[in-house]
Amino acid sequence: MSNYTITSLNGGLANVKGFFCDAVNVGMRPDADQGDVAFIRSEPPCDISAVFTSNRFQAAPIKHYQRYPKDFQTNFVLINAKNANAMTGQKGIDDIDTIMSTLSQKIEVLNPVMSSTGVIGYRLPIDKIISAFDKLDFHAKHSDKAARAIMTTDSFKKELAYRVELEDGSHFNIAAICKGAGMINPAMATMLCFIATDADIPKTDMEHLLHKSTEYSFNRISVDGDTSTNDTVMLLTNKLSTAYDKAVFSEVLNKLMFELAMMILKDGEGANKVVAFEVKGAKSDEEAKKASTALSNSLLVKTALFGEDPNWGRIASTIGASGVECDETKLTIHYDELLIYSDTFRELDKEREESAYKIMKQDQFTVTCDLGMGDGAYTSYGCDLSYEYVKINAEYRT
Template sequence: MKILEDGICSISSIKASGYREGKYGVTILYHENSTAAAVFTTNKVYAAPIDITRKHLEDGNISAVIVNSGNANCYTKEDGIKKGLELAQLVADDLSIPLEDVAVASTGVIGRQMPMDIIKPVAIESLGRLGNSRQHASDAANAILTTDTVTKECAVEASLNDGTVFRVAGMCKGSGMIAPNMGTMLGFITTNLKINKNTLQEALRESVKKSFNMVVVDGDESTNDTVLVMSTNEIEAEIDENFQEALDYVCISLAKQIAKDGEGAKKFMEVVCEGAKSLDDAILVSKSVVSSSLVKTALAGADPNWGRIISAMGYSGVDFDPDNVSISIGSGNETVVIVDKGDVKTYSNPEQLEKAEELMGKKDIVITVNLHDGDASTTAYGCDLTYDYVRINAEYTT
C-alpha cells in the first residue's frame, strides 16, 4: 500500500473546494453520478442535514456534497430542513444536477437557525473554487473545521488480487463530542473503484466499526455525525479483501488523527484489549478504559494509576476473571508490565512503577490489557482530559 499526499484530491476526477469567513466555512465535493453510502449518528436528536442526506441516498447515488461549519442546523425543525435544502439547491443549480443528487452535512453550534445571509455567500464563493489539486484538498479539509486545530486527511493507493490499482482518499473533522458510535465528526471518503451500493455500505460499516466507532475524546455523542463514501466508478474490477483493507487503513488513520486533536489534548492514547472471548467483549473493555475520565486525567498527570484501568474494565459489562488479567503501559519500543495474570509486579519492584510513570509522561501511550480468556482483540483510541478541554467547552457559545 502506498501513501499519497494529495488528500481527497488523490482521486483525480474528484473536484473539491473550501472557503471560510470567520467561523463559517463551506466545503464542496463533486463527481457526477457517484455511488454512495453513509453511516450516521445514533443520537435520537439528529440534525436536519442527516434527514436530507438519508433521503437523497436512498437510491445509492449522489453527485455532490455540501458541508458547512459554524452551525449544526440541529433542533431547528422545519426551518432547518428548508435551509439545508436551500444550500443543496444552490449546488444543484450551479452544477446542473438534480437536487436529490446533493448530500448535505453541517457542524457547529446546536439549536441556532442557519444564518443564510452569511453562509450562502460563503457557499457561492466555494462553488466558484472547485478543482483538483493539493490546494483544493487542503481548502476542503480546512473549511469543515470547528474547534479542530489541524486538518485531517489520508489517501492510499493499493492493488486488488488481480493487479488492478485503485485509490481510497478521505478527510474528516472532529475534536470534541467524540464518543463511541461516532461523535461530532464528519468524514468524507472517495474511491475510484466501481462498487455497488450494497457492497459499499457493508464495507463502510465494517471500517467505521474498527475506526470512528473506537474513538473517545469526551464521551459525548453528537447530533451531526456523518461518514459518507463516494465511488466514482472509474475502475471496474472484481472487488476483494484488499479494498476493505485500504478503506480500513484510511478510516483508522483519520480516527487516530481525531483522537490526537481532541479538544485541549496533549497526549494520544491507544487501549488494546487482547485475549477476549469475543470481539464484542474486546470492544466493550477497550472502550470502557479509553472512555474513563479517571484514566484520561491520570494520563494528563502522567500518573500510572493502573487501579483506574482495572476499575474501568470491571464496569465494562464483560464477564472476566480479574485475578487472571494482565496490564501493561508502553510508549514507542518500551513497555512495562504492571500486572501479570493478577500478580501486581510493582509491589515487589518499585522501579517498575517509576518506569511506568516515565512512559506515562510521553506524548503517545499504549495501554494493553489481556483478559487471557480467548483470542479476540481490538484497539480503541483516545486522549487525555485537560484543563484546556474545560476552558474550550465553557466558552464554546460565548
C-alpha cells in the same frame, strides 16, 4: 489476497479523477482566510453510502439525506461549519431544500446532500450560505481549502490520499478529508468524514465495507465520551478508474479510516497522549469491547494519563465497574511490556513504578488488560484529558 502497491499522495481529494472541491468564507467564521462553506462535486454522478450518528437526535442534514431512496446517486455534497443545523425540526430540513434549490440555479446538481458542523440549536444562515455560490469555483480542486473549512476546534487539517495499483496493472485512487477533535465517543465517533474514490466498487459492496471500516476505526476512539448529533462518514465513488478488487479495497479503506481516526485522537482537544486499551482474555469479544470502551471513556483514567500517574487502581476499578465477568486473581495489567498488576504483584515496587513513569511520559503507549476469563479480545483508543479541554469547551460558543 491479490498483491498490490499503495502510494501516499499529496493533495487530498484533488487526486481522485472526476472530483472537484473548494471552500470560501461567507462570514460565519471570523477568520476570513479560512472557509466556512465547502463542497465536493463529481463528474459523473456517484454512488454514495453513509454511516451516521447513533445519537437519537439526528441533525437536519442527516434527515434530509435519509429522504432519498436507498440506492440514489448524487453529484454534490455541500458542507458548512459553525452551525450544526441540529435540533431545528422540520424548518431545518426545509432550509436545506431552500439552499439546494438556489444551488440548482447555479450548477446542475443531482440529489445534492448536505453536512454541517458547529453549534447545536440554531437555524442555518441561509443568505450567507447562498452567497457562497457566487464565490465558489465549481471546477477547482482545492482539497486543502475544503479540509480546513470543515474544521471546528481542530488544530490541524486532516486529509489523506492513496494511489493503489492492483496486480493486473490497473489502479484506483482514494482520498478523504475529515474533521474531529471533541465530542468523540466510540458510537460512530463525532466527526465528519468524506471519502472519494474512482474505484469501480459495486454499490452492493459499499455499505458493508464502509460499516466494517467504521467499526475498525472511528468507532474505536474516544476523546471525551460524548456523541454528537451530526456524525457522518460518506463514501462516494464515480468509478472512473474501472479498477477494483474487493479484498484490496477493504484493506485500503481500513488503513485510510484508521489513520484518520488516529489523527482525530491525536488532535483531541488539549490532548497530549494517544493510548491503546487492549483487553484480552475476556469471556467474549463483546465483553472485551465493553471493558475496553469503558477504559477509553473513563475520565479518571484520562486524567491519570494526563498526570502521568501509573495508578493501575483506576484501570482495575473501571474494568470491575464495566459489568463484564472478571476476577481480580486472574487479572493482569501491562503498560507496554511492563507488568503493572497481577495477583502476585499487587503493589508497585520502586523499580517498576519508575519504569511505569517512563512509559507514561511517552506520547503513545499501550495498556493491556488480560482478564483471564476466555478468548475475547478488543482494542479501543483514547487520549488524556487536560486543563485545555475544559477551557476549549467552556468557551465553545465564544
